[in-house]
Amino acid sequence: MPGNAIEIRNLKKNYGKATAVEDLSLTVPAGCFFGFLGPNGAGKSTTIGCLTGLLDPTGGSVALLGRRFDDDALDLKRRIGVMPENLALFEALYAHEFLTFQGLIYGLDPMETRARVTELLGALELGGAGRKPLSEFSAGMRKRVAFAAALISNPEILFLDEPFESIDPAGVALMKRWLQRLTAQGRTVFLTTHVLENVERLCGRAAIIDKPGRLLWEGDITPLAANRPIATGGREFYSLEDLYLHVSGKPHDAPLDWL
């Protein structure tokens, strides 16, 4: 799939007087597994909100698959999948009802929806949940449901905000395999996480931002997987953690004498 999947130009987002994203410009090529990193409150979720049509940018522009996001972009929304930070589940529904809702609203026919829901529930070990509303699910199970909901329409771009937290290792391994299959097919995954090892292992490119949504570094991180360094600012880094701490300028330690 040629071209860029995501293009952000001079994105700005204010909440009242507070600035969440100041002037962010970023490009994500199609078929890329992209890691979007930054400290808490840096504006990652706000950026995803603007990219997915949830929030209206205060300034600048965003484009997905070569198209600007506007109010009539329903067909564009049909081509993306989102797993938001707070999961955005309808708590009173059962897992199979929620996934069926998600499939139908993305335009899948009922038979196809039924088949995909059954497969996803089985693969993600949610089949036994039965008549239990989502509000009664554990954190990990809720995450699995939200992940399945983002995936059910087989999107061209998948936005994932901290997808692996609370999920057991077997579940995480399965999710990673599915995501790698997606990118191998030329689809794009936009991943936000604080677990740098996951980004290092999965992503081809990464961006690091700081408050309020300012880009600090962006580039190819594939050398790290092959134990080769990334050079930036006249220094070489062999891990994403070192690179992150260097470009973000965060303190490595704090003396807690009472500890």
Add this chain to the structure above:
Amino acid sequence: MPRPFRSLALLLGLRYRLLWAQARLRPGKTVLYCLGFLLLVSAAAWAHLGGLGGAGALVRSGRAEQAAGALLGLCYASAVLAAVLLGYGMNAVFADAVLRRYPLRRLERFAARQAISILEPLWLLVGILYLGFAAGFLTAGTASPWAAFPAAALLAAGNYLLARVLATVLDRVLAAKHGPQALLAAMMFLFMIPALLVRPGWGSAAAAGIAGGLRYAPPAAAAAVFAGGAPAAGLLVLLAWAAALGAAVFQLDRPPGARAAGGGEGAAEATGGLYGMAAALFRGSMAPLAGKFLRYYVRSPQLRFNYMAAVVFIVPFNLLLGGRADAARSLSLAIGYVLIAGYLSTGAMASNAFGFDGAGFRRYFLLPVAARSVLRAAAAVPLLLGAAVIPASVALWSAFTPAPVDGRTLLLLLSSGFAGLLLFQSLALWVSLLSPRAVPFKITFGNRMSLGANMLMILAVACINLPAVFDHVGMPALLDRWWVAPMAMVPAGAFYAATLHAGAAFLSGRRERMLAVIERGC
């Protein structure tokens, strides 16, 4: 300070800091100041009227104990009803599960939650009223300070505890599978059947028996203390009630056993089944959205109870207010009732259409679906559910009313009902957009509506009396003008259509503000 009291003080402080933080986060400071002012004025007025003035008048009447018992009983019952039916003063603020994070024993968690609840404005006012009574009787010289003030405090505490017991029991009943039906049947039995069966002359012996038993009720015991009849015995009775009710609340405070997950249902049921069939009435993206809203309405225990109550309530309402012989009064009352019956049945959720979604609210704007479809689905489900209530209520009324029922009567009632439904559901949509409130879906009882929704509900209830202006018109003249009701459906329908049209743009434009309220609950 001992550790349990320190923990309690810390939690109480946290509750009020949270309250203040809420006021800081939204334009709530003015509301908070107004409420504080109102509370102070009410407290002063209640203490004065219920206390000094009231007690003085009762003592001068020569039957201080009986009259005080009746008055205190009225206040006691009103406070219980306000708390249990309307949900005032029942906020626990911290759930037991939340307090389990802290190093607190079960008894400490229980005490903290109840102490926070009893400091709600309703119970403060109730306590002030009882203390006012005590002060009044003290001034009149019939009570001793050592007995009157503890009696007032015990009466207030018992009042709160009784409301808490009833609310918890009702909550449990409503959460059970057929709980709403059982509760409705019990209420019908309690309120309706005796009203139908009672005969003149039946009461003297039974009334004497009931009056004898009521001597041991908390208000009568407090009255005995205040009026100086039997202070020690009265105090003992109050203490016993408070202890028994406290033990009951403590026992009921244990969460009920978790419901076991049932057998695995497949995706087949989600696309088919009753919900699927109902959702299939709609086209395109409206169908899954309507299915989602329908599930929320049907699965809410509170809504299930309200719905059934709205259908059948027309009968006791007509019998109690209209008597059993006045045909014209029965018809005007029925018009008043059907005007709001459709809205009453679903109003708690319809006037907060998105508040029950919590974090799920965000999903509407991530999905490939227009805000217009979301709003229409949110509006269509309560409209259809409410529309079904009206013919059912009219049919029930027809079976019980002394008024002759013909085609004109039925048309008049049905059209009035549908016009009222369209009007109130439109207003409910505006309230949902302008005054949303984050509400946990699992609530079963009490008032968790937003300020706007409460105002709409009060307006709706006030409308019951609107047709009373027709009483002087007389029934034949009223029936001659039956066509006014179908005509009223036209502007009501136009208002509904305009609401859907304008509301969609509103939902899209206000989504970020609504997200802040509904997702974060602030």
